[in-house]
Amino acid sequence: MLKEITDNLWHLEHHFSLRGVPYSSRMTVVRLNDGRLCLHSPVPISSAVEEHLRQLGVVSFILAPSKKHHRFVAECAALFPEAAVFGAPGLMQKREDIAGLQEIPSTSNPAWWPELECFLFNGIPSMNEMVWFHRASATLILSDLCQWWRGELPFLARCYASLNGVRKQMAVPNTVQMSIHDHFAARLSAERILQWPYRRVITAHNVILENHDVRKLGQALASFRRN
Template identity: 50%
Template sequence: MLEAIAPDIWHMQHKFFANGLPVSSRMTVVRLRDGSLWLHSPVPISPAGRAELASLGSVKYIVAPNKTHHLFLSDWLVAFPQAELFGPPGLSAKRPDLKGMTELKPVAEPGWRQDLDQVFFDGIPFGNETVWFHQSSQTLILTDLCQHWQGDLPLAATLYARFTGVRKKLAVPRTVRWLVKNREATQASAKKILQWPFKRVIVAHNAIVEDDAYLAVKEAFACFD
């Protein structure tokens, strides 16, 4: 279920249908310096997945990175009641059932700032996405802001990826670009992210970028200029 990406960082994918479209989503797991686990964008939990996580460490943080990646949070909180839940601005109003959720801030939380830097990507309030940089593996962790749909896909998914401009390349989907409300804010956020020396990019949908990752993100962010 869990696949290693680099030391202390793993991922797990989940295939499902969204409005009739076959898609996949990715959860990223980071083991922090204290040995605890940080979960980004949880996918459905299973007994096997839970056992795998237990072999890696104790789940301490569960993170909803934007206002659209939140569907499975309740199940994870039941499975790991000791974990702290974090979510984007606006998610509490959308999910009032998620009691005790802490709103993500523009800067990293004390509990993970030794391992992860973060930037709130401003100017797209529909998603209110936060972006992370895993320092030790030089990995950028995105969710919906950039996507890269590759591999053998059903026809509907292939057509959608072509339409949104993310088929076989890393790009900001047209569906995200159409939601920009403040272009100057997006430019400022993109500039902050490009200050990180990342060499790998993890996105939720669907490919991990290992080759020329920094250049790929820089070219993708050119749409905000």
């Protein structure tokens, strides 16, 4: 079931296997002041979760936040056909099968602004990750940019996380580091993230940082300043 993080903010984890490696991913649900719901990075939704969402509000926006996080968007859109579906730049060309998919606006204020802010993290075109900030809860929402595979995990997941540099600490994964196309642009985007007054960080894989732990994000993003 959905787990409440704080007022108007919930999450749901999903465990699956990708190329033999056990993964977990997280959907974040943001409720706007008027009751509309934003589903960030959808995961499979059971009938019980669907009912819970309908009790919380009206699912109005389905958000695919990067060119990597889109696997379950089509089935989510089928469950909530009244919702508008938005994807990161470049995703429309990759997922032509998702009916009604629109690009997340970058030059105009979208319907969820100013309660939910976002911008494109530049310099990594293979990802084109949009980073998000929920102002009311001072929460930063990330997908793949920073990860920390903490806690009890299957053996192969522990091995993969160790090789990727995200088992023992919050970090920019090695796979992301190797995908940087423009280091200067990435550094500017990292600095822009740190300008938000965040007090919580939600990652898709797999931690939620709160209180003093949020400092670990700055330490992770420092890797962009070193390049």
